[in-house]
Structures are given as structure tokens and as C-alpha cells.
């Protein structure tokens with residue numbers, strides 16, 4: 001009998017399924033990389049901002065040294081932008097790091113974590129990695145049902161994950177409802193408000209979660225530099241919470257969890273409002289382009305406030321996998337979401353206008 005390593009809860013983890021890399025699809029389907037379109041990982045189709053590229057290039061000279069483990073300058077840039085003091089900021093190797101740090105810091109084996117059905121896959125993974133018990137609350141119209149989530153909290157609940165907007169469904173909860181929820185959560189339960197896509201929200205839906213941090217010592221707001229800021233490959237995100245939470249997260253993170261090139265790029269990107277505005281507009285236009293095509297084709301989709309949209313490609317349980325394969329053969333990479341319990345759906349990241357157009361053409365062929 002072979003030896004089994006590690007605790008049962010670690011062995012039970014199903015690995016995260018990311019978007020297929022372009023090179024892999026080229027190899028698998030005998031395609032030219034240059035002709036492949038990837039709309040699978042909610043990246044910024046503009047790539048990284050030029051300002052960040054230049055900052056990174058300048059920082060390379062110092063890459064032989066360890067990065068600033070406290071991220072002094074990057075925290076100063078976050079302070080300048082949002083008015084939040086450095087002692088409330090935790091830097092992460094992607095915001096994924098912040099989500100995992102929260103599970104490690106606040107959940108012991110057997111204790112429970114509340115999150116919604118169809119919410120971001122890392123909530124389940126982070127919970128399982130620490131032996132936590134997942135209390136998965138049924139979604140309402142593919143989004144979070146905050147009343148049911150409040151009702152799901154039990155004595156041993158230590159953490160709640162909320163994604164707003166949510167991935168992969170794109171659903172959104174108005175700020176006032178989130179704040180009403182925060183008021184109902186017991187103060188010993190940490191609420192992670194994961195706002196990876198918040199910069200894409202239209203002005204009338206934006207809300208000030210950073211101001212809530214003053215009022216709720218159990219709130220941890222998580223932000224990503226991978227989406228609107230176009231730095232996905234550098235792995236950088238940050239958390240904002242009162243010192244009580246922030247101090248613990250900073251004790252358990254790796255001392256140099258954010259590399260120096262990522263820090264330099266993030267400082268430049270945070271100051272680059274023009275790039276953010278351009279990216280958000282491109283996304284809003286692309287969303288209209290795609291959903292107009294879906295409407296014309298009579299395809300069901302979930303209205304989304306992220307940089308992606310989920311469409312239903314058939315009624316049978318094999319539909320998502322089948323249409324995904326038919327798209328891959330045409331060199332179009334999107335994201336099947338069968339692993340989320342949505343086997344009839346695909347998630348499409350919004351691309352450049354031409355990419356969106358080529359995707360719609362390929363989709364028509366795949367569905368024919």
C-alpha cells in the first residue's frame with residue numbers, strides 16, 4: 001500500500017482549473033499562436049499600461065536585491081489614492097494571496113466559512129486548504145443571497161467571502177445592501193469583501209467600502225491589480241482592514257510575497273487614471289457589443305458588471321464542454337464553468353472589439 005501524505009482535507013482538494021494558456025491550445029489543436037484569441041481569464045485586453053512597463057524596466061536594475069518587504073512606496077501610493085493609512089494595508093501576491101491569508105489567519109480545522117454557490121472558486125480551495133468547513137449558500141438569480149448567507153452563520157463561523165461583482169456570474173450587490181449585511185454579521189466573524197472587478201463599475205453603482213473599514217473592525221476589503229490595471233502576470237493585489245486584521249495577515253504572509261517589479265509596476269498603474277478610464281470604457285463598449293450579439297442570437301446570459309459575461313450555450317449538461325471544444329478547435333479560448341456546477345454555460349472575458357467579433361463568429365459556427 002502506498003503511503004498517503006498530508007491530512008485528508010488536503011488530499012480532497014480538487015485543483016483550480018485556470019484558463020488554458022495560448023501555447024497549450026496551439027500545441028493541442030495544431031494552431032498558430034498568432035491566430036488564437038484568449039478570452040478566458042478576465043485579463044485586460046489592452047495588456048499592461050505603458051506607465052507600468054516603464055516603471056518595471058527601471059526597476060530591473062535592482063532586481064538582484066530583495067524587494068521592500070513592507071512595500072513602503074506602494075502603500076504610500078495606495079494611501080495617496082484612497083486615503084487609507086499604511087497600517088491598514090496588506091500587500092498580496094495577487095489578491096488571491098489575500099483570500100488565502102484570511103483563511104489561514106482566521107479559520108481552524110473544523111470551523112466554518114460561509115460563501116455563495118457559484119462564487120469565486122478560490123473560496124472553496126482556501127477553506128479546504130486549512131481544513132475549514134464550507135457552508136455554501138444557494139445562489140439567488142446566480143448571485144449572492146445575503147439574507148440566506150446571514151442566516152447560514154453558526155457559532156463556529158469565522159469567515160465569510162463575498163465577491164462583488166462576482167466571478168464567474170458577473171452579478172452585483174448594491175453597496176447599501178452590503179452595508180446592511182455587515183451590520184448583521186457578528187463582530188467575531190471576518191467578512192472578506194472581494195472587489196477584484198470594482199473599478200469596472202459605472203459611477204452610479206460605485207460605493208465606498210474603504211470608508212466602511214472605519215466602522216467594521218471585522219471587514220477586509222480585497223482589491224486586485226490583475227483586472228482593470230492589467231498586471232495579472234505580475235501577481236499583485238492588496239487588502240484593506242483595520243490594524244487588528246491587517247497585523248495578523250502581515251504576520252503570516254511570506255516576508256517578500258510581492259516582488260520588486262510588481263511593486264514598481266503597481267505604483268505606476270495606480271497613478272495612471274487615464275489607463276483605468278480607457279480600460280473601463282473599452283470594457284463597457286465590449287459588453288454592449290457582445291450582449292447585442294447574444295440578444296440577436298437569442299442566447300441567454302447573466303447581466304454582468306465585471307469584464308466578462310456568462311452565456312448559456314445549450315440545455316443539456318454536455319453543452320458547455322461541447323461548445324468549448326468547438327471554440328478551441330477554431331482557436332478561441334473561453335472558460336467552461338462546469339466545475340462551478342454550471343455545465344450549460346461558458347464565461348467569456350470581454351476582449352478588444354475585433355476579438356469580440358471573431359469570438360461571436362466562432363460561437364455561431366460552434367452552435368450551428
Ligand SMILES: Cc1ncc(COP(=O)(O)O)c(C=O)c1O
Pocket residue numbers: 041042093094095096097120163165166167194196223224225226232235236237
Ligand atoms: C472574484 C475574484 N477575486 C479574486 C481574484 C484573484 O485575482 P488576482 O489573484 O489575480 O488578484 C479573481 C481572479 O480571477 C476573481 O475573479
